[in-house]
Amino acid sequence: MHELSIAMSIVEMAQEEAERRGDVQVTAVHLKLGALSGVVKEALFSSYEMACEDTPLQGSRLVIEEVPVVVYCPSCRAQRPLNSAQLFCCAACGTPTSEVIHGKELEVFALEIQEWVHNPA
């Protein structure tokens, strides 16, 4: 997967948000990463560092919250965790289901920001 281009989109998005809030410094980007998003966490971490280089986000942290896959079971009529991507079924009763409720996320859900600390002249 092309984690670097994803990382660049994240940095761009974070920068835009920072500018909208009055040119603040972003110290961390909090990302929700679904297990079915197609993006690999480790590759994203290394790509993020590269993507931040020479931008106002240089030095910021990427904080990843992994979102496990949750499916809807029509038999139990409830949301259930998915045990294996190779077998889409309810973890409780085994009914096959392909309805994914959570797990495809690739979302910047928060930013840690602070005023820029300027060194005294």
Added chain:
Amino acid sequence: MGSQPRLVEVRKNVLKQNDLVARALREQFRAAGVFVVSLVSGPGSGKTMFLEKTLTLLRQSYRVAALVGDLATENDAIRLARSQAPVKQITTGTLCHLEAAMVRNALDGWNLNDLDFLFIENVGNLVCPSSYDLGENLRLVLVSVTEGEDKPLKYPTIFNSADVAIVSKMDLAQAVEFDWHSAYGNIQAVRPGLQVFKLSAKTGEGIDEYLEFLAARLNEVRATVAL
């Protein structure tokens, strides 16, 4: 006089830009009454030959066109043009998947109202296309009998994002000792309820059933719009 870092909520999908363009395309397609089908598969699965056959046969009764994505060369577009249907090549350079904006740009100059079916052949890649909505009505995932029965288990994400699976090159099934039940079972395991067609673009086996399915879907969509 430092200030405390504070946490602010953003809640924005990283691929939001693509989703917005895809949504706009979907609305355009709906308004123009064109049924859009995208095809994803690994490289060498027979997508282009399958699409060429589809275009040639459908053209007898419907107005069809195709967009085809590749990193380089116009070879696929040239092959597909043999069907006599309008075809445009999208060369992505190094990008491993098609994005909605590329589809939008490629459609420039075509009148969607003049079409019944638009086919979009994605770059041969079973990984990256899964995240990118192109505004299509239907996403077909294609696997050939020569790729092994466990392909779906290896690429669950793309199968999960698909609406129909096509098992292609059935004319070679015997030669490679293809286990249909195993392959079908694996598809159902990663994507319960996925409709599967098995066919051979070379011999024509199974093609009629698949084309009837497409025609039915087009009628369904047109009926809803007419309501």
